[in-house]
Every structure is written in C-alpha cells, then in structure tokens.
Amino acid sequence: MNALVPLPVLLPLCATGLSLAFGTRLKRFQRFISVAVLTAVLALSVALMIAADRGGPLSVHLGDFAPPLGITLVADRLSGLMLTVSSAVTLCVLVYSLGQGMSDRDGETPVAVFHPAYLILVAGVSCTFLAGDLVNLYVGFEIMLVASFVLLTLGGTGPRVRAGSTYVIISLFSSMVFLIAIATTYAATGTVNFAQLAGRLGELPLGVETLIHVTLLTVFAVKAAVFPLAAWLPDSYPTAPAPVTAVFAGLLTKVGVYCMLRTETLLFPGNRLGGVLLAAALASMVIGILGAVAQTDLKRVFSFTLISHIGYMVFGIGLATREAFGGAIVYVAHHITVQTTLFLVAGLIERRTGTTELTRVGGLAKAAPLLAVLFFVPAMNLAGIPPLSGFVGKLGLMRAGVADGGVLAWALVAGSALTSLLTLYVMAKVWNLAFWRAAPPGQAEDGTVLESYDASDDDPDSGPDRVAGTGDEGVRGHHPAGRVVAATLHGHAVTTTTRLPRTMTAATAAAVALGLAFTVLAGPLTSYGDRAAAELMARTPYVEEVLGR
C-alpha cells in the first residue's frame, strides 16, 4: 500500500510529458490521457484515504534514504481527504474545460499548453498534500505556482497580464518568505523533516520558535488569502478563464489552509498564536463578505465570498480543540467543492449571456431553468441553509466555539453567524439580479464572441478597422476592432450560446452532486473529520510512521 503514496504526484507528471510530446498532433489523445490520469489519481486518492483511515499514516522514503535525510512523502487521514476531494474537483473542472473547448469549432492551437499546465498543477497540489518535509512542501508550492502562472495568463490578453503580474509578484514574495523560514528552521534545528521538527521545535527558545512560527504562518496566510494578506485574490482571479478560476478558487487557497492545519498541529501544537489567528479569521469573514456585498461582477462576488469563508477554516484552526479541527477539516472539504461549483456556474452564465456583470444579466430563471438550479443549490450550500453540508460545517465550528467559551471565541461565533447571514443576502442579491428579474435590454444575444483565436482574417495592414471601437467594452477580451483576441483555452472561438454545451453542464452538475453527496454523507464525513483531527492532535502516529518506532 505504501508504494501508492508517490503516485498522485508521479502520474500527472508523466502524463504531462506525454501530453507535451504528442499533444500538438493528437488532440484526442491529449484529452484522453488527461481524463484517464485524473480518474486514476482520484481512484488512488480514495484508496489512500481508506488505507490511511484503517491502518494509520502511510509513508514512503524516496530513494530509500533513511528517514530524516531523504525526501519523505506521508499520507495520513487529512492528506487522504484533501487528495480525494481535490482530485474529484480537478476531474470535474477538466471535463468542464473539455466541454468548453470541444463544443466549438475546431481551430489551431498555438501551443497545446492548457493540458500540460493543468496536469502539473494537479501534481503540485498532490505534492504539497503529501509532503513530509518543509523543502518538499516548498517545491510542491512552486510546481503548483508556476503552473498557475501559466494558466492565469493563458492567451496573454491585457487584463490577464495585468492580473497575472499582481499574482506572480505576490506569489514570488511569499515563496521568498517561505525560503527564509526554511533557512531559519534549518539553522535552528538542523532538520527540515516534519516528524523530526515536531520533536525539536519545542526545545527551542521561545523567541526563535515564535519567529519560525510567525514566518511560516505568514506564508500560508498569503496562500490561503486570510484577510490582511488577501488583497491580491479578487484582483487576480476573476480575469482568468472560468475553469481556471474555478480550480484556483477551490484548491490553491485550500492548500494554504491545509499547511496551516499541518503546522498548527504537528509543528506548533501549543496554539500559542491562537488569538492572532482568531482575530484574523474574524476580520476575513466580516470584511470579505462586506466586500462581496459591494461587488457587481459575479466572479468578483465569488472571489470575496471565498476570502470570507476562508475565515471559517482559520476560525477552526485558531480554536485548536479536537472538535474545532474536525469542523475545519469538514469545512475545507465542503468549501473546495462548493466554491469550485459556483465559479463553474459563473462560467456557464458568462457562456449564456456574454458577461458576468450582474447589472447586465437577468431573466435567467426563465431562460435557463437548469442553470438556475445549478446555481441555487451550491449558493444555498455556501450560505449554510440547514440540510446542506455548509450548515453541518458551520454548526461544527460554532459548537466548538461555544465549547471554548472565551470572549474571542464568542465574538467569532457571532461573526460567523453574521457572515453566513450576509452570504445569504449576497446570494439572494445575485439570484434576484441574474435569475429572477426580467432580462435588461441589450443583453448580449446568441453568438457574441467572448474570446477566440482567429487566424483566418489575419491582416496587420488593415489600419482603419483597428481604430474603430465596438463600443462594447463589457464583453471580455473584445478587440477594439471587433476582431478577436488571442485568448482562449484550446484555441477555439468561445461564443455565447443559448444551448449550453452538454459536457459543461454535466460537469457542473457532477460538482453540484458532489456537494450534495457531502450532505448525504454528513455523518461519515464528520466522524472522519473527527478521527483526522484526533490523529493530528495525537501527533505520535505521524512521527512514528516516518521515523520508525
């Protein structure tokens, strides 16, 4: 069973090679290999999760170097759950993106870069979930980040390059802080292996330990977009293609949350910075959701709710009791799915109407009832309406807060109630504007070009029509001449349609169903979360698995 541990990283990397080698000629093969590999990764992750749940953590020492020296990959209950949810979500998004590309007429792609980059992203995410030492975690981050740079600036249009610069610079900054943290840790303890650090960090002088703790938390808070460090997120996410935004929103921030969970339990168990974390969580929740209230663009609304709901997970981490960790773990699983689904729905709305600007869309409940259902279920799930999994997650966290009983904990319980109320308000607002009211005049009709690469009328000398504007600057990626721009997922023209591609709808429906599955399986999920939290807090199973007894 242990031999399976590196595969979630290895398989996507190998597939990337194949995809690059054959992808430009054999598009069908490229699609096939991406879907096949991600399905395999999903199956593996489920197997790892079950194995880790039954028999404790699994570990592999790469190259068979003795534990503290070589690279160690560890899969425990938390990693197993994160891997499973993330690979399920990435598979949904991949199928969605295939639908987005395939349903349109075929065109020539400059470089078939989407699939390789996407697979590398998956490998990087798996690597961070499995990493057993700080350096490997850093490498996993970087793999993931470099792939995300490519995906975020796909096509290189003006808005994407602008948004990408912010994202790249922020990521670069946090990577550097991470390196400083690694250097400090190594200088202080002489190891970077998590299991060894768990023993040695506690012996350090308090000041040094706190320094390392704060530096690491800063890095992870930037990744997770916790409030004071979250300004980059609504700036950079909304311009990317819908599937890319969806997978970023679902996974990349949760990687940060996962790392916080790991460090707060394994490396720094005393919860010395709990107060700071709780304050940051409260600020994230309230300020994030107030930001969402002010927005009029659907993707930006969702970006802000993302920041706000990261606060819930940090709330759980900051309380640092077993119930709180369990609640946070359940919430992470729920939120990955729901947030991804919402961004996928935003992509469908963009596909249907040509824009995600809420002031310009309307009447969708009548025009596209299926789309309305697909939006309504995850939106209510996000707000935490009782039978759905969002309610279960919030309930677990609030109970942990009440059990803690401190002033700050009560403030957070109140804050999270307020936040979920405001989330409901935001979702109701989106519902009213986009679905319930009559369609505003001037809604883009069928066949508006959203983005495409059109090589056919490629005439650089046609001066005058370049200058003439279309006057419709709202349509994303529109060339001023009405001619299209090089910005597309697969090199196809993406146009609005009244008949949404079946694959895209089916992928979104699958993501919605996954969210509902968490509701149906809420009992097993919460007890799994509880067991994972118990394992995290016990620490010995992890350390013993890596270092031997």
Added chain:
Amino acid sequence: MTVSLSLLVPAVVLCAVGGILMLTRPLTRVLLGAVITGNGINLLVLTAGGSAGREPLLYGVPLHRVTDPLPQAIAVTAIVITLATTAFLLAMAYRSHQLTGTDEVHDDLEDRRIALRTEVMRQKARLREEFRTGSEPTRGERVRYRDEHRRLREKLRADRALQARGRDASGDLWHDVLGADPEDYADGRAGGAPEEPDRGATG
C-alpha cells in the same frame, strides 16, 4: 554554530535592495528586485549550514569536517525555481509593454470603478443636498454646481476610458510572439484615454 558575517551582511543588503525594488510599479524593476532578493535569500540559506568546511564527499574527507550539504541542495533548488520565475516575469513584462506601452502594473480597474462609484455617488448626493436646501441659488452658485458636476463626470469618463484601455488587447498572438513592432498596435489606442492620474511614486 558560528555564522560568517561575510555571508550574512551581503544577504541582508541584497534583501533590502531587492525588497525596495520589488515595491515599485514597473515590472522590470520588480523582476530585478526578485532576482536580487532571491540571491540574498540564497546566501541566507547557505549561512544556515554553519561555518564552511571541507567538500562533502563520502570518502577521503573526515566526516566531521565537511560542510553541511543540505543547505546547498536547498539553495540550488531555489536558484532553479528563481530562474524559471524570472523567465516568466520577463516574458510578462515584455507582453505588458506590447499591450499597454509600459510595463507598469496598473491598479485593479474593477476595484477602482467600485471605489469611485461610491465616492461619486456620495459627492453627488452632497451636492444635491447642498444646493436644494438653500433658498434661491444665485448665479455663481449655479455655475459652481455645474462645474463640480462636470468635474465628477469627467473623472468617471476618464476612469471608464482607462478601463477600456486595460481591456484592450492588441493583435494576434503570432505577431506578438514573432515580435511585430509595438507601434503597430499603439495607434489603436493612441487617441482618447488621458494619462492615469496616479501612477505611483516611481517613474
């Protein structure tokens, strides 16, 4: 563990210089800042290995006198990653230059729009309040009202033009990749958008 000052001092200086460069707006400077900071941090990683010793070989060197090889391995990894990121940033700075004529990182337009919207609404409301409650407005007051109103509208229009410019991407990918002149693209945007008011402190 002893730390060599000759490594630590350059590391701190490089980090400081790079950090300041990274706070500027032009992407090229940010890029230089990233490279310099990256080097500074690599030095820092090297200092984590303690004092220098013999080469870390398995045979022929007394084991207790070798340099710790792990920080060197970490530094090499970091160098490779910095290289990749630098290449990407460089490409992005060039692309940004092609598209907008500068390589500066602009503000988030949607954010500005929303911030500006509240500001304009508030000022409009204040103006209306001020001029409605007063009794018969004199001619001067009316002119002042109209002027302020015009100023507000111009501000909105300028911002909208800026937004349009931000969304405007130039020609097709192949010309950009093969390096057509940026001037070819510039004329599409030449008229219209006035200079952005706050470009930041650098230039």
